[in-house]
Amino acid sequence: MDKQLDLLQGTLDMLILKAVSLGPLHGYGVLLRIQQISKDRLEIQQGSLYPALYRLEHQGWIASEWGESENKRKAKYYRLTAAGKRRLQTESEKWNRMADLIAGILDTKPEEV
């Protein structure tokens, strides 16, 4: 049986920014890169990737241009902008702080209270 995790709102944006920060990628490449980094433990629903990409582009955090894919087809490549880089940085920090906090709370044992 599949176990499904709700991808917390906003985390998809962060994952995309991270994936693209490692080098320009087309949409499908972003999907594969996230799967690869997560060692196939995370799978993004394919269609939902694109609205997120367009939104990030609209906000100026990633930029796109047409290029040629590995199999010689025209594909749209996304890369991180300077603003996107800063965004990724602050988002990561925020995420880590939050994760620490929540983990700390969940690990609390009765005698510690």
Place this chain on the structure above:
Amino acid sequence: MTLWSRLRSWFSAILRRSSMENEMDAELRFHIDAYAEDLIRAGVERKEALRRARIEFGGIERVKEEGRDARSANLVESLVQDLRYGASNMLRTPGFTAITVLTLALGIGATTAIFSAVNPILFESLPYPDADRIMMISDLRGDGSRLDVTFHTYRELLERNHSFEALAVTKPWRPTLTSPTQPERLDGQRVSAAYFPALGVSPALGRDFDLSDDQVNGPRVVILSDVLWKRRFGGDRTIVGRQVTLDDNLYSVIGVMPSAFENVLAPRAELWSPLQYDTRNITSVQTREWGHHLRMIGRLRPGLGSEQATQEFDTLARNPEREFPRPTWALLDQGLTVNSLQHEVTENVRPALLAVLGAVLLVLVIACVNVTNLLLSRRIRATRRTWRRAHTADPSTAHGEPASCRDGRGRRPGGGETRRTGVNCAQPSGAATRRRHRCKWHGARFRIVGDHADRAGGRIDSGTARVPQ
């Protein structure tokens, strides 16, 4: 960032609509093809691979729709949608709509009516060319109140000033027009020769007064208003040069003013004749020329303001010249005032008109408050009804439609494996109603409402993740 990138994105969304659509098409097709190729490489049969790629991608149209939303390309569409929603809402409650529309119509109508009446007086300039250059000049009493000028004061200022390209004086005149049919008492003005040039108007027919007309014992000439010309002389174009009898004297008609001419200094005046005051005898003080009974107007030279004119007239007033002796009642020792004609003619009515305008604006505000109250009370009732329904009946029939989102089209995204995990359509935002419709389309997809709506530009992010066992 990002104002610039947003604007650029909007512009390209609006201007390059079709190319944006094509790019989106190509991009999504590339994705599906690439995935299918990967599946084929993994040993899936070609046809099956394409099918699975398409299914796992999810609804292409829906992705495109959300893509357009993400780029705010749907501004117009959502506006139209909102309008349609609003219109159907209004049609559903005709009574409420009628009362609201009537209330607002009354408020807006009253405001508009009063404003149109008040606007030409309070806010529009006078109906003359370069009306802001027309000034009115008054003498001042010891207590600071205004006083009409004397003819010799006008003469002195005319000779000595450099601020005005035309200065003129006028006084009321009420001649009786006699003719074979019926005598009639008319309102008119005696004016100095430069009166019409100072206002910036000239007769439509015939000629204006000139300096030779405006001399003591000068020719008896008269200019008629358009109304008088049409009423008493049938609009006869041969009137110029003919003679009319005014106060038992024969006057030659030399011109007719245009029909559009409005005479703000004497709105009822229908004919004009030269003042013909005596410019000599300045030393004899017991003459009408030394009486305070003339109103003086002037047209400023281009580029000069009323402050410069006031300054110059102050200097002139305080520095009498031997050539222009002054009697004790016209010493000009209090100086002179120079005000725009607009200000002078509206000065008395201005507070009253502003009060009326303010009152009618308050009526509009009250109308708006009433409508707001109506909307509020309706909203409260609707909320109560929803609450009651939600707590008494089957939850799926409750207002707010979470059920429709949960059921949707029943097709699950990402093929058979993915299980929907949750639905939340409840939204606190003002756009809730429209979003509610949208939820229906999103049917088979779960969505998370989070605190990141701001980052998504008001959109709801969505996505699924699964963890294979």
